[in-house]
Amino acid sequence: xxxxxxxxxxxxxxxxxxxxxxxxxxxxxxxxxxxxxxxxxxxxxxxxxxxxxxxxxxxxxxxxxxxxxxxxxxxxxxxxxxxxxxxxxxxxxxxxxxxxxxxxxxxxxxxxxxxxxxxxxxxxxxxxxxxxxxxxxxxxxxxxxxxxxxxxxxxxxxxxxxxxxxxxxxxxxxxxxxxxxxxxxxxxx
Numbered sequence: 001x002x003x004x005x006x007x008x009x010x011x012x013x014x015x016x017x018x019x020x021x022x023x024x025x026x027x028x029x030x031x032x033x034x035x036x037x038x039x040x041x042x043x044x045x046x047x048x049x050x051x052x053x054x055x056x057x058x059x060x061x062x063x064x065x066x067x068x069x070x071x072x073x074x075x076x077x078x079x080x081x082x083x084x085x086x087x088x089x090x091x092x093x094x095x096x097x098x099x100x101x102x103x104x105x106x107x108x109x110x111x112x113x114x115x116x117x118x119x120x121x122x123x124x125x126x127x128x129x130x131x132x133x134x135x136x137x138x139x140x141x142x143x144x145x146x147x148x149x150x151x152x153x154x155x156x157x158x159x160x161x162x163x164x165x166x167x168x169x170x171x172x173x174x175x176x177x178x179x180x181x182x183x184x185x186x187x188x189x
């Protein structure tokens with residue numbers, strides 16, 4: 001006897017809303033579509049809330065100020081920074097030596113490749129671009145704070161820094177392979 005297929009009404013009755021309803025007062029969130037971890041079918045998506053309060057890159061992406069390639073390039077830079085940062089630490093001569101202290105971990109191949117990519121990114125972005133990217137993506141500073149740290153004031157400087165940061169994200173997207181270079185001089189026939 002063939003098995004009866006479930007109707008759409010039966011299937012939709014099982015779906016329930018897993019979205020948070022009560023958020024803290026100072027929460028800043030944006031909706032994002034991700035793969036459903038509880039899905040029965042591969043590729044099913046759900047809409048979740050992502051905190052953007054301390055994540056300037058996610059804030060720019062959720063407000064459509066940067067595109068997907070720029071966002072992924074920035075995330076790849078952050079990922080490389082986290083990998084490279086976890087390496088050996090400097091010896092602290094003020095700490096007491098203990099026989100059972102764990103030995104320092106050697107640098108892994110992943111860390112080495114991450115450092116090489118960061119060095120390449122620094123060369124491609126230039127000194128000012130590398131500092132700007134570090135201040136936004138690693139330190140999480142806003143354009144207002146960056147302008148203030150540099151002794152700059154006014155909306156024109158913040159607009160300039162924002163434009164320069166988006167240019168840096170374009171370079172990162174190209175470097176990490178999330179975008180392709182634009183062809184200049186190509187005319188429409």
